[in-house]
Amino acid sequence: MEDFPIANQDSDCDCEACGPRETGCAAAQANTDVKLPIYMDYNATTPIDPRVLDAMMPYLTDTFGNAASRSHPFGWAAEAGVEKSRKQIADLIGAEAKSIVFTSGATESDNLAIKGVAEMYKDKGNHIITCLAEHKAVLDPCKRLEKHGYEITWLKPDQYGQVSAQQVADAITDKTILISIMAANNEIGTTNPIAEIGKVAKQREVLLHCDATQATGKTPLDVEEMGVDLLSMSSHKIYGPKGVGILYVRRRGPRVRLTCQMDGGGHERGMRSGTLNVPGIVGMGAAAELSSTEQADDTARLTELRDRLEKGIFSQLEYVILNGHPTDRLANTVNLSFAYVEGESLMMKVKHVAVSSGSACTSASLEPSHVLRSMDVTDDLAHSSIRFSLGRFSTVAEVDYAVEHVAQAVKELRKLSPLYEMAMEGVDINKVKWKAD
Numbered sequence: 001m002e003d004f005p006i007a008n009q010d011s012d013c014d015c016e017a018c019g020p021r022e023t024g025c026a027a028a029q030a031n032t033d034v035k036l037p038i039y040m041d042y043n044a045t046t047p048i049d050p051r052v053l054d055a056m057m058p059y060l061t062d063t064f065g066n067a068a069s070r071s072h073p074f075g076w077a078a079e080a081g082v083e084k085s086r087k088q089i090a091d092l093i094g095a096e097a098k099s100i101v102f103t104s105g106a107t108e109s110d111n112l113a114i115k116g117v118a119e120m121y122k123d124k125g126n127h128i129i130t131c132l133a134e135h136k137a138v139l140d141p142c143k144r145l146e147k148h149g150y151e152i153t154w155l156k157p158d159q160y161g162q163v164s165a166q167q168v169a170d171a172i173t174d175k176t177i178l179i180s181i182m183a184a185n186n187e188i189g190t191t192n193p194i195a196e197i198g199k200v201a202k203q204r205e206v207l208l209h210c211d212a213t214q215a216t217g218k219t220p221l222d223v224e225e226m227g228v229d230l231l232s233m234s235s236h237k238i239y240g241p242k243g244v245g246i247l248y249v250r251r252r253g254p255r256v257r258l259t260c261q262m263d264g265g266g267h268e269r270g271m272r273s274g275t276l277n278v279p280g281i282v283g284m285g286a287a288a289e290l291s292s293t294e295q296a297d298d299t300a301r302l303t304e305l306r307d308r309l310e311k312g313i314f315s316q317l318e319y320v321i322l323n324g325h326p327t328d329r330l331a332n333t334v335n336l337s338f339a340y341v342e343g344e345s346l347m348m349k350v351k352h353v354a355v356s357s358g359s360a361c362t363s364a365s366l367e368p369s370h371v372l373r374s375m376d377v378t379d380d381l382a383h384s385s386i387r388f389s390l391g392r393f394s395t396v397a398e399v400d401y402a403v404e405h406v407a408q409a410v411k412e413l414r415k416l417s418p419l420y421e422m423a424m425e426g427v428d429i430n431k432v433k434w435k436a437d
């Protein structure tokens with residue numbers, strides 16, 4: 001990674017991070033101990049908590065056995081680490097340890113849940129309900145199944161990116177075998193009423209899968225209260241290592257059966273073959289235990305930081321739109337559209353603040369985010385959007401620094417924008433007849 005300087009330790013700073021003198025060293029002067037670059041992309045991934053790393057270290061060195069080696073102490077020690085983790089993760093979601101299946105991450109968990117149910121219950125029905133704002137790890141397995149003759153109902157979320165239990169209830173038919181709705185959206189942080197959807201699913205005897213990748217560690221999760229039968233989680237979103245996740249699979253009331261998607265040695269009670277990633281699993285367990293004990297405090301602190309960020313930006317800039325639900329939203333996520341500014345240009349201008357934009361780079365073009373599109377956000381505003389996601393190691397000084405620099409950058413980019421100028425002169429941009437039209 002590029003080695004960024006510490007922001008403005010002397011008042012003459014003219015460094016790359018602070019930009020030319022007139023573009024806002026004032027902000028950095030107020031925040032002398034901000035270390036650049038600042039990480040505000042915790043929904044993409046989180047750093048490993050040092051306490052998690054400590055728990056993993058023995059399993060990366062001396063305790064290297066294969067957890068499936070039943071005949072010697074090396075295997076027993078590895079297995080003990082795995083079983084401890086299984087219990088730590090189960091405790092986080094109010095489940096029994098045996099219902100936790102280890103995978104390589106939430107993408108695999110989502111695939112196993114959706115394709116595993118589709119194949120196992122194909123004699124019962126071929127209809128699946130999901131939402132257009134889900135992560136690709138849910139959308140793409142559903143699309144694949146659609147190609148193979150399954151019927152998918154793609155629920156459209158409301159303007160905040162939320163689906164209702166009523167929408168789900170209305171979509172259920174006698175062929176429905178699975179509902180897959182996420183607990184919280186990765187781009188906008190909007191949470192869904194999973195417990196209400198769970199009640200509908202139970203009444204109508206349809207299985208409910210919930211992608212809880214972003215909700216884990218940020219909101220309390222209890223599989224009984226939520227009424228979910230399958231739940232996906234990922235280690236690297238909760239300060240654990242990458243390449244590990246779990247799928248919770250309900251064992252009673254009802255007992256959920258899955259067709260495995262990985263054939264082999266029959267690990268994980270036949271649901272997911274493959275030698276277990278013991279250090280990763282131990283790390284995920286330690287991370288889950290920290291989430292259990294620290295989630296409430298983390299959430300309270302993050303809510304304050306998030307509100308500070310939001311208020312700071314709204315107090316300095318006009319024409320900023322919040323994407324996502326104003327209240328039913330993760331404590332760490334702020335997704336804003338800065339009208340008349342390209343999100344990508346803004347990110348380049350404040351590249352020492354790590355955020356992400358609402359445009360996804362595909363090979364040929366910049367596609368506006370499918371999540372924002374599903375909420376009817378216009379392409380222009382989708383291209384103007386930036387997601388700030390805070391986390392356990394975010395500080396007040398970092399938030400203040402980001403507010404000042406983002407506000408300054410938006411003002412400068414708008415000065416260069418003919419569209420902004422026209423809008424300020426009272427021209428309705430949407431009614432302009434462009435020459436090429």
Ligand SMILES: Cc1ncc(COP(=O)(O)O)c(C=O)c1O
Binds near residue numbers: 044236
């Ligand atoms: C909601 C959601 N589901 C699934 C995933 C995929 O997780 P993983 O990286 O563990 O495969 C992500 C990752 O961004 C996510 O945010």
